[in-house]
Amino acid sequence: MSDVTAEVTVSVPLAASAVPGRWRLLLRRPTFLAGAAIVLFWVVCAVFGSHFAPDSPLAQQLLLTNTAPSGAHWFGTDSLGRDVLSRVIVGSRDILVITPLATLLGTVLGTALGLAMGYFGGAFDLIVSRFVEALLALPAVILAFLFIVALGPSTTTLIIVIGLIFTPLIARTVRSSVLTERHLDYLASARLLGEKPLRIMFVEILPNVLPSILVEFTVRLGYAIFTVASLSFLGFGVQPPTPDWGADIAYGNQNAALQSGYWWQMLFPALAIASLVIAINLITDSIEQVLSS
Amino acid sequence: MLLFLLRRLGLMVLTLWIVSLIVFFAGQVLPGDPGRAILGNLASVQSVQILDHQLGVDRPLLVRYFTWIGGLLHGNMGTSYEFRSAVEPFVRAALINSLKLAALAFVIVVPLSILGGVVAALHAGRWADRLISVTGLTLASLPEFVPGIVLIVVFGVELKWLPVTASAGQGASIGSQFQHLILPAIPLVFVLFGYIARMARAGTIEALASDYTRTAVLKGLPRWVVIRRHVLRNSLLPTITVIATQTGYLIGGLVVIEYLFNYQGIGGLIYKAAVQKDFPMLEAGVLTIGVVYVLATLCADLLLMALNPRLRAGEAS
Numbered sequence: 001m002s003d004v005t006a007e008v009t010v011s012v013p014l015a016a017s018a019v020p021g022r023w024r025l026l027l028r029r030p031t032f033l034a035g036a037a038i039v040l041f042w043v044v045c046a047v048f049g050s051h052f053a054p055d056s057p058l059a060q061q062l063l064l065t066n067t068a069p070s071g072a073h074w075f076g077t078d079s080l081g082r083d084v085l086s087r088v089i090v091g092s093r094d095i096l097v098i099t100p101l102a103t104l105l106g107t108v109l110g111t112a113l114g115l116a117m118g119y120f121g122g123a124f125d126l127i128v129s130r131f132v133e134a135l136l137a138l139p140a141v142i143l144a145f146l147f148i149v150a151l152g153p154s155t156t157t158l159i160i161v162i163g164l165i166f167t168p169l170i171a172r173t174v175r176s177s178v179l180t181e182r183h184l185d186y187l188a189s190a191r192l193l194g195e196k197p198l199r200i201m202f203v204e205i206l207p208n209v210l211p212s213i214l215v216e217f218t219v220r221l222g223y224a225i226f227t228v229a230s231l232s233f234l235g236f237g238v239q240p241p242t243p244d245w246g247a248d249i250a251y252g253n254q255n256a257a258l259q260s261g262y263w264w265q266m267l268f269p270a271l272a273i274a275s276l277v278i279a280i281n282l283i284t285d286s287i288e289q290v291l292s293s
Numbered sequence: 294m295l296l297f298l299l300r301r302l303g304l305m306v307l308t309l310w311i312v313s314l315i316v317f318f319a320g321q322v323l324p325g326d327p328g329r330a331i332l333g334n335l336a337s338v339q340s341v342q343i344l345d346h347q348l349g350v351d352r353p354l355l356v357r358y359f360t361w362i363g364g365l366l367h368g369n370m371g372t373s374y375e376f377r378s379a380v381e382p383f384v385r386a387a388l389i390n391s392l393k394l395a396a397l398a399f400v401i402v403v404p405l406s407i408l409g410g411v412v413a414a415l416h417a418g419r420w421a422d423r424l425i426s427v428t429g430l431t432l433a434s435l436p437e438f439v440p441g442i443v444l445i446v447v448f449g450v451e452l453k454w455l456p457v458t459a460s461a462g463q464g465a466s467i468g469s470q471f472q473h474l475i476l477p478a479i480p481l482v483f484v485l486f487g488y489i490a491r492m493a494r495a496g497t498i499e500a501l502a503s504d505y506t507r508t509a510v511l512k513g514l515p516r517w518v519v520i521r522r523h524v525l526r527n528s529l530l531p532t533i534t535v536i537a538t539q540t541g542y543l544i545g546g547l548v549v550i551e552y553l554f555n556y557q558g559i560g561g562l563i564y565k566a567a568v569q570k571d572f573p574m575l576e577a578g579v580l581t582i583g584v585v586y587v588l589a590t591l592c593a594d595l596l597l598m599a600l601n602p603r604l605r606a607g608e609a610s
Binding site: 130131133134135137138139141142143145146147149150151222226229230233234235236246249253258259261263266267270271273274277278280281285 | 435
């Protein structure tokens with residue numbers, strides 16, 4: 001019996017000591033540093049942007065509508081004479097609030113669900129798996145779109161709907177990680193020690209599947225940005241006049257900005273979205289590489 | 294074999310039934326009062342009640358669900374709130390338009406991404422591999438409208454090579470339709486390229502490392518014969534599944550692309566239905582997407598089974 005307890009207590013410090021070493025490896029990867037720098041830049045813009053943006057993102061100058069990029073307005077102005085650069089800087093705010101919160105919600109719920117599916121198995125696992133399968137038959141953007149049309153767009157609705165849509169998808173990943181842990185000795189020992197299922201799931205299994213949850217979180221964060229930007233572009237995300245990349249592109253599209261040659265009104269917010277998505281991808285890729293090494 | 298088919302079909306029906314529950318819940322339970330949603334906050338309680346009665350939404354939920362699902366089984370997808378007529382003709386016309394766009398995207402992306410994946414696998418670990426893999430994944434992670442805008446700016450506005458809207462207009466020639474669909478198809482190609490190429494790459498690497506490839510090389514076959522006869526035939530099997538599952542993502546992207554390029558496809562239909570709060574039309578559109586996805590997955594499974602004798606035997610036992 002003493003053997004068993006020793007094994008259980010040893011497994012935790014081992015896992016904990018491995019983590020700082022991995023983080024140091026991460027800091028040595030140029031792709032990770034580049035991604036982190038870009039994300040940090042947009043976080044600074046989201047928090048302090050309204051202080052250093054050249055103009056107010058909402059100020060309309062009706063004598064200066066649709067002006068091309070120039071020294072006075074680096075990114076030009078839109079059809080209401082608002083400074084596009086200022087709107088791009090401050091427009092990072094909502095997407096950087098909504099996407100991490102939605103992903104976090106989905107990850108927390110998905111982890112709990114996935115642990116339960118993997119640990120209990122049986123009918124519960126079967127039913128939830130069928131449900132996940134059905135959800136996969138509808139693309140996330142369409143599913144989110146359907147629910148947000150019904151509920152009406154707001155920041156809270158976006159967070160909850162996207163979080164709930166991600167929940168079964170994340171649960172599926174966590175479930176498969178749990179299944180590989182399920183037959184390992186430390187779980188058998190924990191069960192022999194008479195530990196309760198909840199304790200086994202969250203204290204014994206969770207620390208061991210945490211790396212794959214971390215990867216899943218960053219992957220989903222990328223998808224969340226994709227989804228929120230697409231919804232805003234369709235007019236069911238962040239609502240005007242709040243500056244937002246997707247919504248500003250939609251506004252330009254409604255005014256046929258591209259067809260009229262006012263490309264800067266849509267191109268710059270589009271490049272901002274691209275930079276954020278690529279940065280998240282670089283971070284995800286680095287974490288995956290480090291964890292698999 | 295037959296048992297496998299039956300099991301597969303049963304699961305498909307189950308999936309579609311759950312999809313119908315989700316769509317019904319989002320389209321008919323969550324919006325609350327459709328009459329109020331259509332008429333707005335200023336309309337009188339009485340006129341909202343009359344409209345609700347006309348639309349049949351004042352009946353109990355269970356009755357509504359069974360009427361709706363019963364209609365679906367008889368090919369009746371519901372009555373549009375906006376047009377006050379059956380939604381099928383709209384959905385059918387839109388689906389045909391979307392299939393044209395999707396077909397063009399697939400015709401471009403399948404050979405291109407398989408080629409990309411195989412080239413990456415043959416140069417695994419070297420710069421060509423990194424370039425193809427990183428570019429593919431980056432393009433796949435961008436929302437479709439981002440490359441769409443860049444393409445419109447470059448090829449439509451600056452160079453004026455291609456039209457910036459997708460619809461060629463009534464009775465346009467095939468050539469003109471094709472020309473209008475090139476720009477909208479490219480962002481869809483971008484989204485799909487990364488996934489398919491990655492799968493083709495993984496399959497090729499696995500086949501290259503196999504015993505039969507080593508035997509073929511050792512018995513002195515030329516390199517390209519080995520690749521064509523032994524490597525490709527085996528490496529492309531898993532790729533077929535990925536191509537089918539990607540149809541879902543492709544159709545998801547259609548909403549955004551069809552809105553950006555002002556095209557009357559299933560995505561455009563869903564978008565317009567959502568703006569008009571035409572829930573029956575929205576439900577029919579979303580359900581159609583689910584059906585297309587499930588059918589595509591089924592086709593992939595059957596194709597995979599036909600191509601791979603081992604799988605056929607394995608499933609039957």
